Amino acid sequence: xxxxxxxxxxxxxxxxxxxxxxxxxxxxxxxxxxxxxxxxxxxxxxxxxxxxxxxxxxxxxxxxxxxxxxxxxxxxxxxxxxxxxxxxxxxxxxxxxxxxxxxxxxxxxxxxxxxxxxxxxxxxxxxxxxxxxxxxxxxxxxxxxxxxxxxxxxxxxxxxxxxxxxxxxxxxxxxxxxxxxxxxxxxxxxxxxxxxxxxxxxxxxxxxxxxxxxxxxxxxxxxxxxxxxxxxxxxxxxxxxxxxxxxxxxxxxxxxxxxxxxx
Numbered sequence: 001x002x003x004x005x006x007x008x009x010x011x012x013x014x015x016x017x018x019x020x021x022x023x024x025x026x027x028x029x030x031x032x033x034x035x036x037x038x039x040x041x042x043x044x045x046x047x048x049x050x051x052x053x054x055x056x057x058x059x060x061x062x063x064x065x066x067x068x069x070x071x072x073x074x075x076x077x078x079x080x081x082x083x084x085x086x087x088x089x090x091x092x093x094x095x096x097x098x099x100x101x102x103x104x105x106x107x108x109x110x111x112x113x114x115x116x117x118x119x120x121x122x123x124x125x126x127x128x129x130x131x132x133x134x135x136x137x138x139x140x141x142x143x144x145x146x147x148x149x150x151x152x153x154x155x156x157x158x159x160x161x162x163x164x165x166x167x168x169x170x171x172x173x174x175x176x177x178x179x180x181x182x183x184x185x186x187x188x189x190x191x192x193x194x195x196x197x198x199x200x201x202x203x204x205x206x207x208x209x210x211x212x213x214x215x216x217x218x219x220x221x222x223x224x225x226x227x228x229x230x231x232x233x234x235x236x237x238x239x240x241x242x243x244x245x246x247x248x249x250x251x252x253x254x255x256x257x258x259x260x261x262x263x
Contacts, residue, residue, distance in 0.1 A: 001113070001124055002082070002083075002084035002112070003034055003038065006082065013041065014043055015040050016043050016045060016074060017043070017045070018045050018066070020145050021047065022146055024135060024146045026133055026134050027143060029134075030132075043074070045071060047066040048065075052064070052065040054148065055147070075107065081107065081108075081110070082110045084111075086113055086116050086121075087115065088116070096114050098110070139151030
């Protein structure tokens with residue numbers, strides 16, 4: 001939708017696509033269809049070699065290396081950038097303005113559709129035959145990387161808070177929020193055994209949020225130490241030894257891991 005508006009205003013406008021390396025095939029196909037329809041000046045940003053991954057280094061490090069860093073590099077030296085952010089997407093965006101100062105990047109941030117409701121979006125899509133990611137028709141109200149995104153559970157369709165993000169990914173919108181931490185509460189974590197890796201304030205907040213949602217939570221400060229995982233994952237001693245023998249996994253564990261939940 002934002003691409004359609006931008007292309008109508010300036011057919012040569014630069015559009016940036018962040019290819020994290022973990023997108024759904026449907027997302028990549030949608031990007032190609034949009035490039036073809038609008039003859040877009042499309043710039044695809046990719047992470048550098050050896051970039052962190054969600055399964056080894058944790059989701060925060062993965063997002064930082066594969067989304068934040070490439071975008072920061074591309075925007076460096078520019079005066080402003082335009083986003084599709086909307087207040088209706090989540091409570092954390094309710095106070096967003098049409099024009100803001102992006103203090104982190106030290107530039108102007110423009111949100112032209114910030115006041116649009118979900119109904120406004122639906123009407124624009126219908127009126128202008130906007131290309132839509134086919135995953136939307138499969139229950140995905142908000143779409144991120146494939147390993148971290150699940151469709152909304154049955155009966156919970158509608159609105160960004162309905163989309164369920166997997167327990168391995170907790171830093172995207174669409175998850176609901178507890179204690180200021182975005183967590184996969186739509187995944188019915190109540191009664192499930194969850195493990196939070198880490199000892200810092202974010203780990204403690206995640207543990208508290210999961211507990212609020214009814215999960216049984218174990219907090220493991222040093223998952224690379226002998227015996228730390230024995231109680232959390234019974235019968236997986238061989239897997240634990242393999243992790244201990246692989247230094248790159250020890251480094252990822254030391255950085256902190258997202259909550260892992262099991263029945």
